[in-house]
Amino acid sequence: MIADKNNQEVNLPDDIKRENFSMEYTFLRTSVGESNSLQKVGKNDSYTYSHEMRYDVNGEKIQKKRQITAREYIELLEQRDPNKRQAKKLRQCFIYERQYFMVESFQNI
Numbered sequence: 001m002i003a004d005k006n007n008q009e010v011n012l013p014d015d016i017k018r019e020n021f022s023m024e025y026t027f028l029r030t031s032v033g034e035s036n037s038l039q040k041v042g043k044n045d046s047y048t049y050s051h052e053m054r055y056d057v058n059g060e061k062i063q064k065k066r067q068i069t070a071r072e073y074i075e076l077l078e079q080r081d082p083n084k085r086q087a088k089k090l091r092q093c094f095i096y097e098r099q100y101f102m103v104e105s106f107q108n109i
Contacts, residue, residue: 027084
């Protein structure tokens, strides 16, 4: 297995099936000490969307993540943080020598 830095795809033998997924992380405006982001994952124009919030309550770190609809995703995009760049990744999943692999490559950083 060798990664090709030009196209970011892992070179695999022809008999190994690979599933590729595109991923986008968008960071939303938040208060100090909070993290608020959207995730879009999918392939072939079919996506799932999630909203993740992280914050502290009395020194305890809280993380809430929930699946959202495409409509909610579009509405929440309006809260995008203009000071943070959207992260785009390619996730490649495959089984090689009886082990499951997920290789993620950043596409815009």
